[in-house]
Amino acid sequence: MDVLLIKDEKVEEHPAGELAALLGREDGLIWVDIPSCDVEALHALSEVFGFHPMAIRDCKERNRVPKVHAYPDHVFVVLHTPERGKRGHVHYIELDQFIGRNYLVTVHGPINPAVDPEVALRETRAVLARIQTGRLRPTTPFELSYAIVSTLIRQQEAYVETVTSDVWRLEQRVTGGDVGDPEEFLNELFRARHGLLAVRTMGALGGAIYGRMANLARVSPEGRRLVVDIADQFDRIRSLADGEREYLQGVMEFYQTFLTIKAALVGQAQNAEVKRLTEASYTQNEEIKKISAWAAIFFAPTFVGTVYGMNFDHMPELHWVVGYPLALALMVLSSTVLYRVFKRRGWL
Template sequence: MPTSLPTPARDTRRPGSRSLRPLSGVLRQRRPAPPKKQDDTLPAETRAPGPRRSAVVASAIYVDGVRTSSHTRLAETFRALRSQPGGMAWIGLDRPDAQELASLAAEFDLHPLAVEDAIQAHQRPKLERYGDTLFVVLHAARYDDAAEQVEFGELHVFVGPDFVVTVRHGVSPDLPAVRGRLEADPQMLARGPEAVLYAILDAVVDGYAPVVAGLENDIDEIESQVFDADAEASRRIYDLSREVADFQRAVRPLRQVCHALTQGFGKYDVDAELQAWLRDVVDHLTEVAERIETFRGALRDILTVNATLVAQRQNEEAKAQNEEIKKISAWAAILFAPTLVGTVYGMNFDVMPELHWAYGYPFALLAMLLVSAGLYGVFRFRRWI
């Protein structure tokens, strides 16, 4: 594939590597530096002690879009790439350690800062260029139907003139499916590392669609919970709001990454079809970002409605309790009146009126009854009982 950059006076590329057009102005021909020792590339304390499983998930050499060889060890891949003029290496790694990335850094002249980011992970989506190597960080997402929650995975991609290295931290995206789809379309894969990066971006953005559908379904369920006075609604609104915020942190910077890739179209002669396909990815990503904004607004509204309904229910409960307190207080007052009359006539004094009165006892009972009836009438009129 011809390059759009001026040809240097002396070709210092590794034997067998081919010249590719830069991706949106960030790729150019690579001048390999002398191999570095592992300890010069990465600090010793970052290397994992003891033996571990190989992080190489898939490693293959492609010529004109066709796989010519597959390897299980990085050293074999390097030798095969050197012996294949015009070949491209596509290496997939899953949570590699410092030693494995050190060999890649020495072979492909990867910048130590990018290698450190790929080991430690927990990076925000971004696009950086170190010399002639493009370093892209992507956040993939997957919706777990059983747990009804979103799982995020981090993917680091190194793209050079004749190689693509993917470093995955998490279960998504499905890179074997991306590789299979590209291998089934040799014409697309023949466009080189640019096509591989596009396919990975497309897979990551396509993976957002089930997440959007799952979150939308969760929001519908939360609305039902809120109006059904479910006690767990508030907690679920909070958890879902955090998931939507995390999802937005994965999508929003990716729009900037895609913008950085497309802004060089007018300056560099990038393949026209790749331009169109990348714009299609940007369109899908924009739609996802708009849906996320809608979700955040809907969750804010649901949270407000839930708070209003909770306050309303509390007011109704307080009102009901107040009515009960009124009834209890009214009957307590009615029962207190006879007690008060009985207490007065039960005092032991020698000189008291009506002690020797023949109608004293009926009079006391009548007083009790009249006072109680009067209080009952008053409380009944005030609708306390």
């Protein structure tokens, strides 16, 4: 826990034990930055500052949505900023603030173990560096909070810029016809969409929170001006994310149209191939019919010739004078009858 006293364009570091005495002073701005809610931090929040138990619980636990609570002597605010994880996952980095009369307490909420703890301190470290180098001279808690939240919003804008570069790259792959594995490409499209939706939600909810803060009676006119500006910045983030999301939607619709046309062409090719195979099968069946018909026609005289060619002694037709002509006539008649039958059925 870092206890800082900002006065006369200087930053003084103090031990946590002097926090109660510092709160009674009127000659500076007190900034308490808490990287995590350990025992010392919880003692300061509950015993020294006397914050509401529900607000302290919100600092200990992860909050899924931003929020604001107005108390008689301070305002409690919960915000999020995005951090990109593996395979497009969006980590919500939480920043809690207690904005009081002469103090600002910033608490960095619990983060996913997969995220570097230094990421949570990114905004407050950047603002502290500006104060130490003299580039920023806050005199009120709202001015200090304004600087921190503005840095947080710039991080959201940088995240939108990163996702936008991904969207442009995906569009180039679609228009260039080089999408690679369609399943993986669809995953990339939806990961980009998820990132834009996440930062869009952060901007929209942040703008709603600061819009409510602007109507609080306990906020000074100067503080209200800063709060309104923060609300406008959040609205700009929401508009940026919406614009890029619509652009990405166009890319997705273009790819969907490409897949539909490609599927139609493949279907036409398959239909043509099926038609060709069907025609080939029909032609083959017709040839088989002809072969079968001619086989049956030639089988009849062969059968008759086979029967009369056995030459058994007791065949009644063996000594007929008209036996040979009759056998020939039977062969011709049977072949003719079969030919006419097959011809009538269209097999020949």
